[in-house]
Amino acid sequence: MDKFSLKGKTILITGASSGLGKATAIECSNAGASLVITGRNEERLKDTFNKIHNTDNKYIVSDIANEDEIDKLAESCSVIDGVVLCAGVNKTIPIKHINSKEINSLFCVNTIADILLIQKIIKTKKIKNNGSIVLISSIATSFAAKGNALYAASKGALESFSKGLALELSNKRIRCNCIRPGVILTKMAIGNYASYDLTQEEQRYPLGYGEPIDIAMGAVYLLSDASKWITGTTLTIDGGRTLI
Amino acid sequence: MTLEEFVTKFAEEFDETPIEEFTATTKFKDLEEWGSLTALSIIAMVDEEFETQLTGNDLRNSITIEDVYNIIKEKQN
Numbered sequence: 001m002d003k004f005s006l007k008g009k010t011i012l013i014t015g016a017s018s019g020l021g022k023a024t025a026i027e028c029s030n031a032g033a034s035l036v037i038t039g040r041n042e043e044r045l046k047d048t049f050n051k052i053h054n055t056d057n058k059y060i061v062s063d064i065a066n067e068d069e070i071d072k073l074a075e076s077c078s079v080i081d082g083v084v085l086c087a088g089v090n091k092t093i094p095i096k097h098i099n100s101k102e103i104n105s106l107f108c109v110n111t112i113a114d115i116l117l118i119q120k121i122i123k124t125k126k127i128k129n130n131g132s133i134v135l136i137s138s139i140a141t142s143f144a145a146k147g148n149a150l151y152a153a154s155k156g157a158l159e160s161f162s163k164g165l166a167l168e169l170s171n172k173r174i175r176c177n178c179i180r181p182g183v184i185l186t187k188m189a190i191g192n193y194a195s196y197d198l199t200q201e202e203q204r205y206p207l208g209y210g211e212p213i214d215i216a217m218g219a220v221y222l223l224s225d226a227s228k229w230i231t232g233t234t235l236t237i238d239g240g241r242t243l244i
Numbered sequence: 245m246t247l248e249e250f251v252t253k254f255a256e257e258f259d260e261t262p263i264e265e266f267t268a269t270t271k272f273k274d275l276e277e278w279g280s281l282t283a284l285s286i287i288a289m290v291d292e293e294f295e296t297q298l299t300g301n302d303l304r305n306s307i308t309i310e311d312v313y314n315i316i317k318e319k320q321n
Contacts, residue, residue: 094281096257097288147284 003226007032010080011223014064014117015087017044019186020136023212024084024219026051031220036077038062039087064113074120082132082223083121085114090189092147103150110154115161122169132223133169133176135162136215139238141180159234166232175231177222182238184210206240214239245293250313253293257285268310290316 011028015021017039025037029052037052039045042061049059062073064087089109093102114135121127137159140152159178166176182205183189202209218237221227236242245253247268255266261277272278283303290298290312296319298312306312 094285146281
């Protein structure tokens with residue numbers, strides 16, 4: 001059996017209506033998984049749904065910034081073998097302009113929603129033993145950029161959480177790992193880098209900017225049995241950005 | 245917000261440059277303190293004060309503070 005295959009596995013993917021989540025859904029489907037995809041925007045979520053081909057896939061429209069909707073999502077979700085938490089937001093805010101509204105809006109989606117969703121999935125026994133949880137962090141956690149401190153903090157909290165999670169779930173052999181992407185040209189990154197010269201920044205990437213599929217393939221690996229002895233780690237996928 | 249008030253808001257984003265140096269016709273990119281962080285601060289200030297998304301390109305296309313003000317007004321219409 002191909003250890004990299006996801007055949008027979010059911011995978012939940014958040015943030016699947018665009019960017020990394022969409023690419024992850026497509027590649028998990030190509031690797032044979034059945035999917036439960038979720039996102040805020042029904043039209044865009046349907047677009048992803050139409051690009052995945054397993055017959056027992058389903059989609060659930062959900063705004064995970066709202067705890068009631070996280071509850072409903074965890075309730076209506078089938079029993080899964082793995083989850084990739086791709087929903088995320090970013091905003092460039094210099095320290096002087098940080099306020100509680102901005103902190104709440106970034107942490108609400110990037111950190112709190114993921115933690116609550118994982119908690120509910122575990123509590124309701126929706127994830128099978130030997131399952132895999134993949135969290136999307138960022139190279140920003142250890143690689144500072146001006147205006148990015150709050151985003152980095154929200155992802156850093158998630159990474160630290162994943163360590164404790166990996167340890168607590170180890171008795172069920174449920175693995176938990178993070179992926180740290182560099183800049184991928186998604187709508188979110190382009191919006192965030194509006195203040196930068198994107199071309200100039202790309203010169204700092206030895207392999208150039210990444211594509212969503214580069215992160216998706218990392219997620220497929222961490223979901224598959226090929227990575228069955230990997231837990232509590234972070235996989236940096238950044239085209240060499242953090243080398244220099 | 246009037247142009248004059250905007251100039252004051254603009255000046256407040258700078259820590260070292262004296263406020264007297266700022267007028268509507270100030271070529272802000274010539275200021276010693278101008279850089280990526282001040283640019284990000286201007287963008288954040290415009291977002292807060294006008295609920296308008298200024299881009300890096302908007303700043304690149306501006307020479308004076310009044311140019312920035314005009315771009316914001318145009319975006320609001």
